[in-house]
Amino acid sequence: MSKTAKPDPIRSIVIAVDGTAASGKGTLAKKLAAHFGFAHLDSGALYRLTALSVLEKNGDPSNEADALKGAQTIDFNRAGDPAIRTDIVGKAASQVAAIPAVRDALLDFQQNFLAHPPGGSPGAVMDGRDIGTVICPSAAAKLYVDARLDIRARRRWTELKAMGIRRAEQDVVAELEARDAADKSRPVSPLKQAADADLLDTSDLGIDAAFAAALALVSPKVDGALKDRHRG
Numbered sequence: 001m002s003k004t005a006k007p008d009p010i011r012s013i014v015i016a017v018d019g020t021a022a023s024g025k026g027t028l029a030k031k032l033a034a035h036f037g038f039a040h041l042d043s044g045a046l047y048r049l050t051a052l053s054v055l056e057k058n059g060d061p062s063n064e065a066d067a068l069k070g071a072q073t074i075d076f077n078r079a080g081d082p083a084i085r086t087d088i089v090g091k092a093a094s095q096v097a098a099i100p101a102v103r104d105a106l107l108d109f110q111q112n113f114l115a116h117p118p119g120g121s122p123g124a125v126m127d128g129r130d131i132g133t134v135i136c137p138s139a140a141a142k143l144y145v146d147a148r149l150d151i152r153a154r155r156r157w158t159e160l161k162a163m164g165i166r167r168a169e170q171d172v173v174a175e176l177e178a179r180d181a182a183d184k185s186r187p188v189s190p191l192k193q194a195a196d197a198d199l200l201d202t203s204d205l206g207i208d209a210a211f212a213a214a215l216a217l218v219s220p221k222v223d224g225a226l227k228d229r230h231r232g
């Protein structure tokens with residue numbers, strides 16, 4: 001049996017933020033964590049660090065042995081390294097993420113983070129693709145963040161430009177489209193909206209408006225969970 005099928009042991013208050021690439025989920029997750037005083041983990045960084053480890057060893061991200069070795073040799077100190085934010089690493093991250101052994105290797109780290117948020121925080125916010133569906137199906141609040149492809153591509157193009165990476169916008173559109181299609185169609189932990197997740201479309205919202213909308217959806221659930229915790 002795959003490890004991903006094991007029961008969910010998490011008791012802390014979890015906000016799961018899943019969604020498509022460049023939908024704004026990472027920014028929203030960070031802002032939600034700051035608002036509630038919760039810990040935050042960008043789970044995509046784990047797959048990007050795995051991919052970086054594979055690429056730096058001249059390995060093949062779609063080869064199971066190479067990818068698993070990458071997951072087992074992640075250098076967490078490089079989570080803030082701009083090298084993991086390139087499109088090449090993003091594509092390789094999507095390839096390693098489709099391999100069940102890689103997902104299993106990263107599962108415990110993510111569930112431990114949620115069960116014991118760093119700093120003794122009562123809760124944690126995690127963003128990714130399968131947080132509400134696989135990593136923590138019992139999350140107190142779940143958001144599924146999406147936006148139109150052209151809008152997401154423009155955001156990513158602007159981000160890359162700020163990092164000094166100049167790309168044709170239509171190439172960014174094609175890459176995001178291909179990566180989302182791969183993430184949604186893979187047999188293991190595909191990207192999909194959990195049945196109990198709230199959909200937030202950020203296409204026509206700036207950061208402040210998107211955060212206000214996220215907070216309106218999440219706050220009643222988190223406040224309810226905090227009250228239950230104090231009672232219990």
Ligand code: C5P
Pocket residue numbers: 021022043044045047048090093094095097098127128129130131179183
């Ligand atoms: O979110 P980000 O774009 O950094 O994620 C990079 C890739 O990592 C995604 O395209 C996806 O394939 C993979 N990923 C995943 N599950 C997660 C987070 C990321 O499969 N929870």
